[in-house]
Amino acid sequence: MVQKSKGKNRYKTQAAATKTARPMRWWLSGALWGAVGVAIIAAMSLVCIFSYDWVTQCAYFRADEIKVTGCNRLDPEKIKELSGAREGVNILSVNLAAAGRRLSADPWIKDVNIRRVFPSKMTIDIQEQEALAIIDFGRLFLLNADGNIFKEYEGDAVSSLPMVTGVTYRDWTAGNIREARVFVSVMNVLALGKCENSMMSNINIEKIIVDKEIGLTLKIREPATFVELGFDEFEKKFERFATITAHLEQKEMGKAFSLVDLKNPDRIVARPVCENNVVAGKGGLREGT
DSSP, X not given: OOOOOOOOOHHHHHHHHHHHHXXXXXXXXXXXXXXXXXXXXXXXXXXXXXXXXXHHHOGGGBOSEEEEESOSSSOHHHHHHHXXXXXXXXXXXXXXXXXXXXXXXXXXXXXXXXXXXXXXXEEEEEEEOOEEEEEESSSEEEEETTSOEEEEOSSOOOOSOOEEESOOHHHHTSTTGGGSXXXXXXXXXXXXXXXXXXXXXXXXXXXXXXXTTTEEEEEETTXXXXXXXXXXXXXXXXXXXXHHHHHHHHTTOTTOEEEEEOSSTTSOEEEEOBTTBOOTTOTTOOOOO
């Protein structure tokens, strides 16, 4: 019996070659598409760069007006300079976020909003801090309408502000301060004193002297008087003081008392001024420092 010789399986050989070549083609295809993608991204980047340069230098977007609002204390021209937004600048070249951060670094600026008004205007809206009082911690600081310290007092041109004494920095900045009796009382008095027609308006209050045991005492400029308020019922006590002052004026005794005790508004005690011997703070009253 004759044995057949084994021949080469050419189909199997071709399949193996095809299997080997296929990953190579995939790799080459991927490399080609990757190169195309890189070229497209590079071209788009160049287009964006040239477009940005053209837009930020285009005269069409050159600012012919920079409007600054909300400035009572601050100089609008300095606001423009600090923000980098001045007449003639391309409004698209101004980085609004960076300009806002530079302006917010000024302690007198509470909030700022910068907007572009196309094609050639910008607006800068400033909200300034409202200085409500000076607080004495051994060094003087300014309080805003929220009771927050926003800057050190350095002889700033602020109209006659009352000075708060008798509290420490640690007490005033404690985490639960807004629930503390002293903080609430001081802020209530300052809020009532914002009324310019009040006999105890903030303009007329020289000092708010804090005693954690007996409460608040006000040193009034005109008539020169100390007013002991204690804690709570401040609106009622302000009204009583206005009534007393009006009565003294009718009797032509406008400066007849050096001390008015309003801790109990239903039982008012007034200490007369001794003739030629007016001494603020005598008789057990001490100014806090």
